Amino acid sequence: MTLPTPPDFLTVTYRPDLQVLVVRWQRLITVDEMQQGYRLLLEYAAEYGCRRWLLDGRRRFNTDREGAQWMVSTFLPQLQLRLGGRTYLAYLLAPVTLRDQDADAAFPPAAYFLDKPFVGERFVEEKEALSWLLRQV
Template sequence: MSNLSPAYMDLAYRPDLRVLFLRWTRQTTSQELRAAYDQTLELARQEQAGRWLIDLRRRSLADPADFAWIVHDVRARLAQGVAGAEHRIAYLVTPNNAPTILGRLAELEPDIPAAVRTAVAFRIFTEEHTALEWLQA
């Protein structure tokens, strides 16, 4: 298992599951958030990991500008950087945050190029086992 863990996150790739896990351990600044996603993309490239579980339950939501950056830029970089894999990102959230994230995604999705939307699927989950089932399907 590959593991990189700054103080604000736990980042690991599980080859037995073929899933990259990013678990936030506290609220982050915009700079930390962007650095974490850069690290996540680098680990994904190294491991050719196209399926991610991102656990947001220990932090509040990213501000709208950072969320848009994730949905647009990180998603496109994953599609380009990890070849030959089906790309899926499962966001694990609290039930209270699920409607907000779903609303933000609905607003941003029309602006994302169809090729990127098709290449990297996003889904929101409130239960980890359901997210893992989807990632491994």
């Protein structure tokens, strides 16, 4: 299968040595662009059979409730159907984003993920994010 080329606001690289999909948002994005980007990521993940994602949002800087609601209610439930098993999402964020109350409120608490076929965690250091992903089976 030929995968679509990512739009200018996104880079997607599959690391076969780590079995990790590395995604880097390149700029601020709209909710429509966020949805377009995540749909594309799912195509890449399905092609490679990859359930470990490193999502670098340090250049993106925006997390909003509308986008988070779409992720939780529409996008994330599709992962198990397409990928089988549990999907692990390590979000790499700028420290200022972690201190932003709106961004923090948009990200579900750890307890939310306990019975879900997906789990997300936030990091400020790429090494820590990769280490967490590599511990997931």
